[in-house]
Amino acid sequence: xxxxxxxxxxxxxxxxxxxxxxxxxxxxxxxxxxxxxxxxxxxxxxxxxxxxxxxxxxxxxxxxxxxxxxxxxxxxxxxxxxxxxxxxxxxxxxxxxxxxxxxxxxxxxxxxxxxxxxxxxxxxxxxxxxxxxxxxxxxxxxxxxxxxxxxxxxxxxxxxxxxxxxxxxxxxxxxxxxxxxxxxxxxxxxxxxxxxxxxxxxxxxxxxxxxxxxxxxxxxxxxxxxxxxxxxxxxxxxxxxxxxxxxxxxxxxxxxxxxxxxxxxxxxxxxxxxxxxxxxxxxxxxxxxxxxxxxxxxxxxxxxxxxxxxxxxxxxxxxxxxxxxxxxxxxxxxxxxxxxxxxxxxxxxxxxxxxxxxxxxxxxxxxxxxxxxxxxxxxxxxxxxxxxxxxxxxxxxxxxxxxxxxxxxxxxxxxxxxxxxxxxxxxxxxxxxxxxxxxxxxxxxxxxxxxxxxxxxxxxxxxxxxxxxxxxxxxxxxxxxxxxxxxxxxxxxxxxxxxxxxxxxxxxxxxxxxxxxxxxxxxxxxxxxxxxxxxxxxxxxxxxxxxxxxxxxxxxxxxxxxxxxxxxxxxxxxxxxxxxxxxxxxxxxxxxxxxxxxxxxxxxxxxxxxxxxxxxxxxxxxxxxxxxxxxxxxxxxxxxxxxxxxxxxxxxxxxxxxxxxxxxxxxxxxxxxxxxxxxxxxxxxxxxxxxxxxxxxxxxxxxxxxxxxxxxxxxxxxxxxxxxxxxxxxxxxxxxxxxxxxxxxxxxxxxxxxxxxxxxxxxxxxxxxxxxxxxxxxxxxxxx
Numbered sequence: 001x002x003x004x005x006x007x008x009x010x011x012x013x014x015x016x017x018x019x020x021x022x023x024x025x026x027x028x029x030x031x032x033x034x035x036x037x038x039x040x041x042x043x044x045x046x047x048x049x050x051x052x053x054x055x056x057x058x059x060x061x062x063x064x065x066x067x068x069x070x071x072x073x074x075x076x077x078x079x080x081x082x083x084x085x086x087x088x089x090x091x092x093x094x095x096x097x098x099x100x101x102x103x104x105x106x107x108x109x110x111x112x113x114x115x116x117x118x119x120x121x122x123x124x125x126x127x128x129x130x131x132x133x134x135x136x137x138x139x140x141x142x143x144x145x146x147x148x149x150x151x152x153x154x155x156x157x158x159x160x161x162x163x164x165x166x167x168x169x170x171x172x173x174x175x176x177x178x179x180x181x182x183x184x185x186x187x188x189x190x191x192x193x194x195x196x197x198x199x200x201x202x203x204x205x206x207x208x209x210x211x212x213x214x215x216x217x218x219x220x221x222x223x224x225x226x227x228x229x230x231x232x233x234x235x236x237x238x239x240x241x242x243x244x245x246x247x248x249x250x251x252x253x254x255x256x257x258x259x260x261x262x263x264x265x266x267x268x269x270x271x272x273x274x275x276x277x278x279x280x281x282x283x284x285x286x287x288x289x290x291x292x293x294x295x296x297x298x299x300x301x302x303x304x305x306x307x308x309x310x311x312x313x314x315x316x317x318x319x320x321x322x323x324x325x326x327x328x329x330x331x332x333x334x335x336x337x338x339x340x341x342x343x344x345x346x347x348x349x350x351x352x353x354x355x356x357x358x359x360x361x362x363x364x365x366x367x368x369x370x371x372x373x374x375x376x377x378x379x380x381x382x383x384x385x386x387x388x389x390x391x392x393x394x395x396x397x398x399x400x401x402x403x404x405x406x407x408x409x410x411x412x413x414x415x416x417x418x419x420x421x422x423x424x425x426x427x428x429x430x431x432x433x434x435x436x437x438x439x440x441x442x443x444x445x446x447x448x449x450x451x452x453x454x455x456x457x458x459x460x461x462x463x464x465x466x467x468x469x470x471x472x473x474x475x476x477x478x479x480x481x482x483x484x485x486x487x488x489x490x491x492x493x494x495x496x497x498x499x500x501x502x503x504x505x506x507x508x509x510x511x512x513x514x515x516x517x518x519x520x521x522x523x524x525x526x527x528x529x530x531x532x533x534x535x536x537x538x539x540x541x542x543x544x545x546x547x548x549x550x551x552x553x554x555x556x557x558x559x560x561x562x563x564x565x566x567x568x569x570x571x572x573x574x575x576x577x578x579x580x581x582x583x584x585x586x587x588x589x590x591x592x593x594x595x596x597x598x599x600x601x602x603x604x605x606x607x608x609x610x611x612x613x614x615x616x617x618x619x620x621x622x623x624x625x626x627x628x629x630x631x632x633x634x635x636x637x638x639x640x641x642x643x644x645x646x647x648x649x650x651x652x653x654x655x656x657x658x659x660x661x662x663x664x665x666x667x668x669x670x671x672x673x674x675x676x677x678x679x680x681x682x683x684x685x686x687x688x689x690x691x692x693x694x695x696x697x698x699x700x701x702x703x704x705x706x707x708x709x710x711x712x713x714x715x716x717x718x719x720x721x722x723x724x725x726x727x728x729x730x731x732x733x734x735x736x737x738x739x740x741x742x743x744x745x746x747x748x749x750x751x752x753x754x755x756x757x758x759x760x761x762x763x764x765x766x767x768x769x770x771x772x773x774x775x776x777x778x779x780x781x782x783x784x
Contacts, residue, residue, distance in 0.1 A: 077175065113456075512531035649702060
C-alpha cells in the first residue's frame, strides 16, 4: 500500500491486478495472484553493517531446533524459517492461507464447536527446501545474521581460502523467497536444490501441486539461475555447477480468496502455474535487482521509526545474540539498552514480514515447523490475536494492521449466519437465556473459512471490534471506519439481544448472560468484569462511529441508553482487588495468566490514572499485584503494559526483562532466534508469537501514553534508559505521530505531527500544554 507522504523512491513497488470477487470490499488484500510490473531501483540501498541492527550467531541452526534457532523471513503471505548451514541448508516454507478444514458449523453434544484438525482445520507447512553445497564443510569465520535494518538473513563464511555470502529473504514486490549465493574472487559454487513435500505430494520436477479435501489448491516450485557456470534440472532436482553466483527462487501459494460468497477458494486459480510464472519473472530480474527491490520496499516501512534507548557496554556488543541474552539475564544490574531496542525492532520486523496485505498473524504468525502445530496455529480471540495487533499503529506500521480488519470483514457473513443458526442452541451453556439473537458471535478459536472452534466466546466479537476501533483512533481514517462499521453494528446488535437485567444495590442494571472469565473460574456467572468492560467499550465506540459517519442516529441513541444501564465493576471489600466477577470473592486462580478483569485499564482506558478514583485505581493495582510478576511471555507482556499505565517504570521494565530471559531446559522465555514466548509445557516448549508483539508494545507504552485528548511523554521511563535517548515515529491515538528525545529522564524535545488529529493536550511530568494542529501539520515542543 503506497503512502503519498513518502518520497517516490520509497513508495510501493508493486501494482496489483485482479480482484477478490463479489462480497464485502476488502482494502489491499492480495491473494496469490499473477505477477505485475515491478519498478526496480538501480542498486540496493543497504544500511551498512556498522549501523544496521542485527541479531547474529556463530553457528547454523540445528534442524530439530528450527523453531528456536531458525531465522524468520516473510512478506506477509509466504515465509520461511532459515537454517543457514553452508553445506546443507534448509528452509521451512509456509503460506498463511495453507489451511485445512472448513466452516466447522455442526455443534457437538455440549453445544460447543469441534476443535480438531479434520473439521476445524489447521495451518501447516507448504514445503521444505534443501540447498546442498557439499564442498562447503569445515568452514571458518562463520556468521549467521538476521539484519533487521535491511530485512534479510545473511550467512558469511570462509571455505578453502574464499569468502562466501548467502542472502535469504521473502520479497513482497516479487512475492517469492530468494536465496542468493555468491563467492569472492575465483570461488565457485556447485550443489543442488531439492523441494521436499511434507504431505507425500508427488513431485513433478522441482515442483508439486495438490488439493485439500476442502477444495483448497496449493503448489510450490523451485528454480535457479547462475553466473559463470551451469544450472540444470535433473529429475526433481535443480543442480548448479561452477557458478560464481546462484540465485534460487522458491515460490508457492494457494487459491484461497477472502470471499465467503465463493467459500473462500477461487477454482479458476492455478497455483502451480502462478508459482512458476512468479519464479521465472524473478529470475529474469537477477540477484542484484531482486535485492534492491526488496530492500527499498522493506526500508520504506522499517525506517518509519527509529529508536535509541542509550548505549550498551562494548563488552555486551561483542557477544553473539544468544550469549548476550544469557549475559543480560545473569547480570541484571548491568543494563543493555541496545539489546532491548533491538528487541522492540524485532517485533517491528515480524510485523512487517508477517502482516502485510494478506491474512493476519495467528498464534505462531507465519512461521511453522510441522503440519500439526499446537492449537492448530489458529486465531485465539481472548487475547492472542488482539495482542498481535497492539503494535502496528504504535510502531509506525499502520498498514500492517489492516490484515486483521480485512480478515474480520471477510469472515463476517459466515460468522453472522452461524450465530443466527447455532448460538441459541439449547445445549450451549452460553446461549442467550432471553431467546433473542442478533448480529454475530464467534468462538475462542477461529480459522480462515468462517469457522469457529472450541467453546463459544460471547465477548470475542466485542474485543475484536475494540481492536478494530483502536486503529481508527490512531489514524482518524473515516473511510476505514466506514468499512468496519458493519462489524461494530453487528456486535452491538448481538449484545443488545444478550444483556439481561438484574438488580444491584437496589438499581436495575444490565449484565452479561451466563459466561466465563477467560480462562478460569466458573463458566456460568452473570456480569463478569471482562465482558462488562468490553461491552462498555464496544457501545462507546459504536456510538462514536455512528455519530462520526452520520448513520443510524436512532440506534445510536438506543445503544447509549443500554450503555448507561451497564453494571460496572467495583473494588471487592474482601480482597481489595478490582472484582473479576459480581462477587467480593475470588472465584478463580489468584495468579492466573489472563488479566481479563483489567481489560478496561489496558488495552482499554475507561479506567485511567487521571480520571478514575483512587479506590478504583487501588483495586487495579491490588489485582495486578496479586496476579504476580511471572507467567508465560504474552501474559508477562500484558502485565508490563498495565504497570506502564500505572506509571510504575520499575515493575514494567522488570517484566520486560522477564520476557527476555533465555528459555533453557524447556522453560518459559526467549529462544536464541529471539522468538520471545517459548511456552513451557514441561517436557517441551510451544512457540507463540504474541509476546514478540506485546512486549514491544509495553516498551512503547513506557515512552508514550495516548488516548484522544491526551499525549503523555515518558510516563514510565525506566532508569536503564533514562540517561539519554530518542524515539521517532510513535503512533498516538487521536491521530498523531510523536518524536521525543530525553536526557537524565527529562524530555528535552518533542515533535507532534498530525495524521488527522486536530486537538490534544501534551503532558510531560507536571508540565502540560494544549495544542491545535491542522491535519498534516506539526509542532515542536521543549517542555520546561
